[in-house]
Amino acid sequence: MESLFSKLCSYMGAFALLQTFLPPPLRQYLDRGLELLWEKLFQTADPYMELQVEEKMGGNHNVNVFYRQVGIYLGSLRSSIDSHTHLKVCRSLENGSLAFSLPDNEALEDSFKGLHVWWTHTSREREGGNNGYGSRDERGFTLRFMKAERSIIMPAYLDHVSMVCAEIEHRNTERLLYTNNYGSWEQTPFKHPSTFDTLALDDGLADRMKADLDVFCKGESFYHKNGRAWKRGYLLYGPPGTGKSSMIAAIANHVEYDIYDLELTKVSDNAELKSLLIQTTRKAVIVIEDIDCSVELSNRTAAKDMDSMSSESHESSTGVSNEGRKLTLSGLLNFTDGLWSCCGEERIFIFTTNHKDRLDSALLRPGRMDMHILLSYCSFPAFKKLASNYLGIQDHPMYTELEDALTRAPHRITPAAMAEMLISNQSDPDAAFRLVMASCASPPAVANPLEVLSVNANKRSIKKGRFRGRTFFFLAAIRGKHGD
Numbered sequence: 001m002e003s004l005f006s007k008l009c010s011y012m013g014a015f016a017l018l019q020t021f022l023p024p025p026l027r028q029y030l031d032r033g034l035e036l037l038w039e040k041l042f043q044t045a046d047p048y049m050e051l052q053v054e055e056k057m058g059g060n061h062n063v064n065v066f067y068r069q070v071g072i073y074l075g076s077l078r079s080s081i082d083s084h085t086h087l088k089v090c091r092s093l094e095n096g097s098l099a100f101s102l103p104d105n106e107a108l109e110d111s112f113k114g115l116h117v118w119w120t121h122t123s124r125e126r127e128g129g130n131n132g133y134g135s136r137d138e139r140g141f142t143l144r145f146m147k148a149e150r151s152i153i154m155p156a157y158l159d160h161v162s163m164v165c166a167e168i169e170h171r172n173t174e175r176l177l178y179t180n181n182y183g184s185w186e187q188t189p190f191k192h193p194s195t196f197d198t199l200a201l202d203d204g205l206a207d208r209m210k211a212d213l214d215v216f217c218k219g220e221s222f223y224h225k226n227g228r229a230w231k232r233g234y235l236l237y238g239p240p241g242t243g244k245s246s247m248i249a250a251i252a253n254h255v256e257y258d259i260y261d262l263e264l265t266k267v268s269d270n271a272e273l274k275s276l277l278i279q280t281t282r283k284a285v286i287v288i289e290d291i292d293c294s295v296e297l298s299n300r301t302a303a304k305d306m307d308s309m310s311s312e313s314h315e316s317s318t319g320v321s322n323e324g325r326k327l328t329l330s331g332l333l334n335f336t337d338g339l340w341s342c343c344g345e346e347r348i349f350i351f352t353t354n355h356k357d358r359l360d361s362a363l364l365r366p367g368r369m370d371m372h373i374l375l376s377y378c379s380f381p382a383f384k385k386l387a388s389n390y391l392g393i394q395d396h397p398m399y400t401e402l403e404d405a406l407t408r409a410p411h412r413i414t415p416a417a418m419a420e421m422l423i424s425n426q427s428d429p430d431a432a433f434r435l436v437m438a439s440c441a442s443p444p445a446v447a448n449p450l451e452v453l454s455v456n457a458n459k460r461s462i463k464k465g466r467f468r469g470r471t472f473f474f475l476a477a478i479r480g481k482h483g484d
């Protein structure tokens with residue numbers, strides 16, 4: 001009896017030793033085999049249950065979306081995959097990246113809320129060939145978990161799989177820039193290289209913006225718990241060429257959202273505005289640039305005075321009263337803030353203006369735009385960032401002098417103008433810095449025509465374009481704001 005007991009002990013010791021050396025897939029096979037043996041010997045009920053996720057469903061073999069989602073999800077479980085020594089690999093046609101997965105019949109372990117589940121992929125030849133349904137194999141995933149955990153796995157874990165897959169797909173999909181064209185959105189791939197690392201901003205602003213965006217993106221439960229629409233508003237203001245458009249691109253790149261660039265002059269009325277908003281998807285940055293110039297949304301008191309002066313002549317010439325004006329400030333406020341704005345989630349609204357003082361106080365009141373961000377002339381830290389980006393220079397003997405000049409400069413330089421001076425003298429940094437010094441000391445030889453235009457002319461009649469990173473305006477037809 002004693003010798004049998006010691007034999008049993010030594011077997012157990014050998015098993016424990018074997019357990020540490022066996023590769024995980026083999027261990028799982030053994031586990032499963034022993035479980036089956038145990039069930040056979042002692043007739044115990046299987047404490048596990050299984051779910052089948054087949055690639056094709058039903059008699060007419062419709063594609064099962066969840067099968068694809070599971071495949072993508074499992075591909076993201078890198079630490080579980082890395083613990084295996086037998087893997088499959090393929091390269092994606094779309095983005096050229098490598099994707100690893102387990103061979104058929106090998107179990108991949110995952111955990112969710114402290115529970116453990118196991119996925120296995122199987123494929124077997126379809127009976128009677130391919131029957132005209134593409135693949136000859138019947139493929140599917142099997143999910144195995146404890147029966148007692150059924151209420152957590154179904155559907156919370158399954159929803160989790162779909163959600164993670166949606167995020168992965170969103171990250172891998174090319175992002176889009178939408179522009180409105182009379183009632184509908186037209187899309188084009190969005191590839192703007194601006195990031196918070198390339199922007200020259202005042203100290204700490206990039207970090208504050210990134211932190212704010214990160215909190216917003218992870219804020220679903222916060223917004224829902226507090227009964228708030230999951231959206232955020234930024235007003236970017238400052239002179240032309242200080243990086244407002246570049247910051248929009250940096251924001252979109254940071255959060256990886258699509259951009260909807262709303263041109264208000266192409267929106268005929270509030271109903272169209274509403275319809276455009278409803279067509280936007282979640283995870284969207286909705287931008288209205290130069291909001292003070294887009295439509296008559298300036299200070300309402302001033303507008304009222306203007307209206308009363310001109311209403312008579314306007315009505316007689318057009319037959320439409322000012323009261324019946326089609327696109328209104330209240331329509332726009334409803335767009336960003338009111339009930340309409342709640343028909344989608346995870347949206348960032350950005351308005352830009354060169355003249356914050358011209359905006360109606362209703363647009364500026366606390367809570368409307370969450371952050372008002374001033375982008376201004378080039379400070380010394382911003383200059384150093386541009387010099388580092390464009391010339392690869394971190395420090396230079398002229399920096400003390402330049403800091404002094406930029407701090408006291410009577411003729412302030414925009415980051416756009418600074419970038420141009422550095423880029424055009426890339427091969428000779430000393431010459432670039434001398435040019436910056438000279439620009440600090442005296443105004444540019446030729447006044448910046450775009451600044452003159454932007455002050456006097458109605459921007460609705462000005463076309464905006466970019467060439468080599470600079471913003472250019474050219475007149476479609478010069479029409480002064482008040483007809484001058």
Ligand SMILES: Nc1ncnc2c1ncn2[C@@H]1O[C@H](COP(=O)(O)OP(=O)(O)OP(=O)(O)O)[C@@H](O)[C@H]1O
Nearest residue numbers: 199200240241242243244245246415416419469471
């Ligand atoms: N803060 C900045 N950091 C880095 N580059 C900048 C910055 N500001 C401007 N630039 C450069 O100047 C160019 C024009 O800037 P951008 O169009 O972003 O300015 P803006 O403020 O939107 O001008 P506008 O009001 O005329 O639309 C950009 O392509 C970028 O190269």
